[in-house]
Amino acid sequence: MSAEPGSSPLGRLGTRLTAWDPRRHPWWLRALVAVALTALATWLRVVLAPAESGGRFVTLTLAAAICALYGGFRIGMLSTLLGMLAVNFLLVQPYFSFAIGDPKEAFWLNFWHLLTQLVVVGAIALMQRRTRELRASVEQAQRSHQQMLDTFENRATGMAHTHMDGRWIRINRAYRELLGYTHEEIIARHWRDFTHPDDVAGDFSQMQRLARGEIGHYTIEKRYLHKDGHTIWVLLSITLIRDASQTPDYLIAVVQDITERKAIEEALRTNERLLSQAQELALMASWRYDALKREFTTLGNANVILGVPRAVFTDLDMVAMTHPDDRQRMQQAWAAAFRRGDAYDIEYQIGINGEWHWVSVRAEFERDAHGRVTHGLGTVVDITEHKRAEQQIQQLNASLEERIRERTQALKAAYDELESYSYAVAHDLRSPLRIINGFAQALEEDNPSLAPESHRHLERIRDASKKMGELIDGLLKLSQMARGELQRSPVDLSAIATRQLRELAATSPERAVDWSVQPGLVAMADGPLIEALLQNLLHNAWKYSAQTPRARIRFTAQERDGQREFVVADNGAGFDMARAAKLFQPFQRLHMPHEFAGLGIGLATARRIVLRHGGELRAESAPGEGARFYFTLQPQA
Template identity: 55%
Template structure:
């Protein structure tokens, strides 16, 4: 229940003196030092005698009049020992120092003096006994009060700092008291919850069951109940909680309030949902992949499948023995299955294999994998495994093997046909080239003879003869280009270590030697190497360097560079010049045979060099890239990747 704090009105507040007296009574004497208690007893006793003397000369029993008050005050302040000290000191002073002559007992009747002192002593002892009893009771009361305070503090600490949310709920659902854990759980402050009911923060679908249980508790049919329910957090999200509720009753037996303990189980619910989802997905995966999961008792040789996966094995129930497994497999597999199973149990190898179904049943193949549980001595006691129906895959593999065998034969036949056709085409190419050269030689010869025998021909006739000779010579070069392309498109590529730097350096020296009048600044990066066919690489560089040399003919400060650079994750070898360049919009014509981007009167050539270079690079499995700009030079880069591994 919430704590109730009450304050007293000003008119009912006690005066300071009674409050001081109460504090004196509440203070336990043993908590004060002994010297202080006895010192106060002596001082109070002496003060009491002095006061008595100030009231007049005491006679007989009147001398003890003020000592009783001293004894009471001393006992209250210092306990029974201080009270006894005050009594004895008071009797001594009253008998010897209160009535003259001082220092002797001035009493005429000794019997009267004896009974007077005995009566006083007994009276004081009774008073001291009463004070002692009162102090013992007060001490016990203090101890009980302290224990009650400790119990209340512990109960409050338990309430406030419990790991679970705790609430006191009224009979109508109002939240009378809540701990901080519950506030953290639902996101509200304690002040906000004081104005809400548990129905306000409960999911609407969960209010009904909670209310029904409350009704049963109020009707006396149950004293407590538990259920899982959802709370609505202040920010709107749901919290799953395990709720335990107990009804508290008044001493008269009437219902008073409910104590609710709320444990956050959102994490457990999320895990439970994840497990359900995982189990559902696992079952779906088993169905899609034709998985049969099972466990086996090694001692009894009994197997048990999980779920309804036993149907995938064609077995009638989830539990079966070894005999039923063997009856569903091909007889030729029995001995191998038994041997592999025993070896796996002994730990000699892992159990993983494939077997065929019984020949009397539809054609089926299964793949099995298993793991084993072993005790401390290494003895196997259980096995867990997965069996997969791979009939579709196995039949497809068999069909692929059949098709491969048929395809291999067809490929061999087709390859022979292609080789024959290629041989015929090659022979035809040489025959055509040879047959074309003969008419060309005749045409060129008769043109030469006509020019020599008729020196008086007109200028136009001489021009026609020169054009005939030039055309026949160009056609001869075209035939040579065709034969060159055919030559580089056939034959096997023999890869060896090739020093590209040495080849480029030698070819550039030869070009410089052939045209000593030209001044070309050329540079070759050292140690450019690759695994390639040396003859093909030489032809490749000869075409690229010849082009660079040719197209820098009209450049004053001609430059040619041979280097390598990384493009992406590959290394490319590049030939760069600052010559005529080309328009990138027409770059697709560069590698087409007999296609040129410059007029014949600008630069000589047939347009075969770059086509030949590209064929050489492609035969190595590489790529030839071109970039340039008209009037600013061109760059050709190629790579010669290592051959693929046999795998």
């Protein structure tokens, strides 16, 4: 086995000598070494052989060469000059006197020695300079090579060098990470093993064209199969490198991951397809206007959606398509938007396939630095069906308003007739009742000797006629609650309830009723109607708690579903909620007449008042547990 260059001591010494750079040491140190070596060589020359033996310059020539190797050209020449001085003045006695007797001989000896030393020292210096340049070139080449390798290895884009048969030369880190394999795993496979089966044929076809010299490089989009199984879309660029004889040498492959771009492109295609479908469903079309050419260009299949014969048409064509009744209005709106920058949003009719269609057109304009319109972008929506429906609705509304007016007049006439009828009936009924009551009283007064049974019959007649009169008064009062216009104003419900309860307590001083009213209950309502409402509810509470030992009545307010609700509560007789459907009907009672007196008109009147105020009246109760009446008063809008 042969030793590598530089492995022997001699070789290492030679390597060190050739790699020596005199500039590593300061000049004064090199000069000092030159002086010392020259002095040593002079001493050795004197010790080893007498100066008269000849070859006076040999030892000092060697010293100058060593000094040149160590210190460079100038140091070598310094040693040469010092040696010449030593030869001429220090080798023979008497020292410091000229040693060579013949001046001519001295001249030529020193001249040729100096010339020889110039050549030797210059050669040594030139050799060192060339060595340094060569070493710098090698180092630069090594750095460039390393930079190339670093650039190759650390480039963000995947790169690989391969032989023509597919064997790998080198693969960078990005390429390995792209595929998910290690360097050893990739080296052991062919590039076809990483390529999607559907893309192998296309890639191989381009490779054959490279080999035949038809192309020098190619770029394709293909799919790689990652180690974990998922597919990667890449942009692959292949370049063929030939040697000096133009024979294919190797291939450079550059791959860029475009999976995300492909996903975005697919999403854009999907969005475009969905947008196109949506435009077709909505009968919407988009267009672009070129102000320089004064042309409209429909985008996508907009002309098909609109039913116009072509995709490009001029502004004059657009005016010609517009209905004569709408042309001036359309042109004025266009000019205002085009010149002044007003919003262009207009509806008008255009002729399509011999029929007039209503369209809604919107547009925005792009302007240059001087404010001049360069392009416009807009949409057209066919609203013909909408317009037809709108016209039908207008016709229906007009017809409905007419029917409502007729029905209102009929209802008003019926209401007026019913009101007149109510007054007439009340008036006509009152007169017979007064006659019946009067004759019953006269009969009793004129016949004091009537039997007790007869007196009882006459008393029943008078009671029945009196109750009939009260029923007629209640009916009239109920009808009055539905007449007239509400006069809303702030009403202090707490003050009204307090006053009425005090009056009730004054009429029944024998009763000890615990009643209370929450202060500050105010509402926007009709004062007289609220007076009647509280009178009916509080009178009911007072009446139906009469048989309760410790009667209690409360008037409060609470929040329910974001609305204020007033409450009249008592702990009286209560009622069965199963019969609550009759509670607010006129002349319907939930208790027997002998239990509690009354006509059954109060709660019906209260409900009519609450409804007129846009509110709601409801009740909660149970037999023997009292009753709670809740009502709301809708505030005035």
